[in-house]
Each structure stands twice: as structure tokens, then as C-alpha cells.
Amino acid sequence: MSTAAFTPWILGLTGGIGSGKSAAAERFVQLGVHLVDADQAARWVVEPGRPALASIVERFGPGILQADGQLDRAALRQLIFADPAQRRWLEGLLHPLIGQEIFSYLAKAQTPYAVYVSPLLIESGQYAKTQRILVIDAPHELQLQRTLQRDGSNPAQVEAIFKAQLSREERLRHADDVVVNDRDLPWLHEQIDRLHHFYLTLEGGQP
Helix, strand or coil: CCCCCCCCEEEEEECCCCCCHHHHHHHHHHCCCEEEEHHHHHHHCCCCCCHHHHHHHHHHCHHHECCCCCECHHHHHHHHHCCHHHHHHHHHHHHHHHHHHHHHHHCCCCCCEEEEECCCCCCCCHHHHCCEEEEEECCHHHHHHHHHHHHCCCHHHHHHHHHHCCCHHHHHHCCCEEEECCCCHHHHHHHHHHHHHHHCCCECCEC
């Protein structure tokens, strides 16, 4: 007897800086949920031996590599920061490859749903490929406090990041589910556990 192919539905997980998005993602992993982080995928596509890295070296020269053959990210950031045209070229090369990597990995999930974590889920348009969106939210002052403690940045730098990110209101407008992460870590875990049990009852991300 043939069995229909199993296809997990995809939960998009996002949140602003200092919201606790990474802690929420870690809890999903602890619960055994198949998860991919956009930042991880961005590293995978430029590993030695991958076509994207060869294209970058061809464009910018071998000086863009470290001694071990890995991409020198700091050097590349400097180059593209100084030249918007180079940044657009790099984005045009990498964004489609990152998207392919992410959704190829998510399709391998053996759990009823899989999680795609991205700080730019809404801005990038990738949310359109998810079936449900969970936003980890927090009051602005708490986000600022957490980010300062974690990164050692100064308040002006963090405020600049806030301004560069999607507004809290716009992010929440896209949300199917919201966790206001304004308490401690055990409480956040409780909320993720509760949502996980709910998500296991859904088909295609819908009740």
C-alpha cells in the first residue's frame, strides 16, 4: 500500500532585537521540533566548495578569504558597506540561494510542523512561504535593556537598529500568534510549550 508523502507545515518565528526570539527558538529545538535559522543558512551557502563562495571570490578577489579558505565576513562587510551597488549584487546572489537552502531543509522535517526563524521574516517577504507566524514581542524599554546587557552596545547604536527594523506594529499586524516576553525564561518556556501542543493539533497551520 502506498503512503502519501509527508509534508510538514511551516511556522515562521520572528521578533525584534532583544525580544527573546532566540530563546524561543531554542525551546522549540528542545521540544524536538525541526528548526532552521536564516542566519545559519546564510553561513551554509558560503562554505568552502559551495558555488556562491566561488562567485564571491571571482568578484572581489582571493583577499576576501581567510587563510583557511573560509569567507572573511568582516572584509566583505567593509566592501559592500562602502558600495551600495556591490551590496545589491551580493544580495542578488545570496538571497535566492539562502531561500532554497532554508526550504529544502525544512521540507526534510519529520515532525508535523517545522520552524523557520528569521529577524527579517516579514521584510524579506519569506513569510509568504510559511503557513503561520509567531511573533515574540516585548516592551521597547525591555528590548533595549536586554540588548545592552547582551551585546555591550551603547543606547544610540541599539536605537539605530530599532529604527532600521520593521516597526513593532507592522510585525504584530502579520502575526497569527504573539508571545509578549516580559517575564522570566521559565515563563517563556511555558508559553512555547503551550503553543507547541496547540500546533501539533493543526493541519497546514490552521485550526
